[in-house]
Amino acid sequence: MIISDLRQIEGRRYPARRRTQNLVGGAAPIQCRNFCMGYVTLDPQGGQVPWHNQEQEEIYFILEGTGEMCLGEERQILTGGQAVYIPPGVYHQLTNIGDTPLRMIYCYGPAGDVAHWRQELEGTLPRAGIEAPPLPPGAWPQCTAKPS
Numbered sequence: 001m002i003i004s005d006l007r008q009i010e011g012r013r014y015p016a017r018r019r020t021q022n023l024v025g026g027a028a029p030i031q032c033r034n035f036c037m038g039y040v041t042l043d044p045q046g047g048q049v050p051w052h053n054q055e056q057e058e059i060y061f062i063l064e065g066t067g068e069m070c071l072g073e074e075r076q077i078l079t080g081g082q083a084v085y086i087p088p089g090v091y092h093q094l095t096n097i098g099d100t101p102l103r104m105i106y107c108y109g110p111a112g113d114v115a116h117w118r119q120e121l122e123g124t125l126p127r128a129g130i131e132a133p134p135l136p137p138g139a140w141p142q143c144t145a146k147p148s
Contacts, residue, residue, distance in 0.1 A: 004030050006039055014120050016143035017047035025111050035109035042067065042096035042104070051093040051128045051135060051142040052116035058086040058108035060094060065102030068095045068140050075136040091133050095140040 004023040011021035018040055022028040025036030042048060042065070051070065060069070064080040070093040071086060077097070078084060086092050086108075096102035108114070119125045123146030126132035135142060 002030050004028050011039075014117075015123070015145045016050045016120060017043040018049065020117075023105075032111055034111060035107055036111045037105065037107045040104050040106060042094070042102040044096060044099050044101060046140065046143075047096040047102065048140070048143045049092075049094045050116070050120060050125055050144065051091055051132060052114075052119070052125060053089055053091045053132075054108070054114045054116065055088055056108040056110060056112065056114065057088050058106060060084050060086065061105045061107075063103040063105065065096055065100055065104075066098035067102050067104075068097050069093075070095075070136050070139045072133075073136055075139050091128075093135065093139070093142060097140065 006021055009021045011019050013019050021039045023037045023039060024030045024032050061083040062078045062080050067078045069076050069078045069084055072090050116125060125144050127144055128135045128142040
């Protein structure tokens with residue numbers, strides 16, 4: 001039996017002020033061909049999964065907190081207990097707009113690498129409105145900070 005235990009998975013901190021812990025896929029003990037899954041904590045007031053797209057379809061399930069979800073040209077507030085479907089190829093961003101950590105689970109498939117993790121760590125994310133489509137009007141700005 002293979003078990004992923006969040007208490008034993010250090011995960012990785014990203015420049016956009018979040019911690020990602022892979023539960024299935026990536027550096028996780030469990031590997032699957034058809035999907036990846038992980039636990040993400042966004043820091044209060046601006047922690048983010050920055051504007052990006054990917055080939056896989058994906059679900060974000062908000063466990064607790066309040067976030068601004070941008071998906072294509074749409075912008076909406078999500079709170080604990082809500083899930084959002086992200087179609088393949090559609091740019092999306094989730095920003096914690098609350099005063100407490102936002103905790104979520106992501107699941108995408110098929111399994112495989114998603115470029116935005118590497119791009120964020122290298123400081124090469126496509127910039128909204130320049131190399132990528134613009135964010136919806138009124139959206140929290142995309143974090144493009146390079147790692148320090």
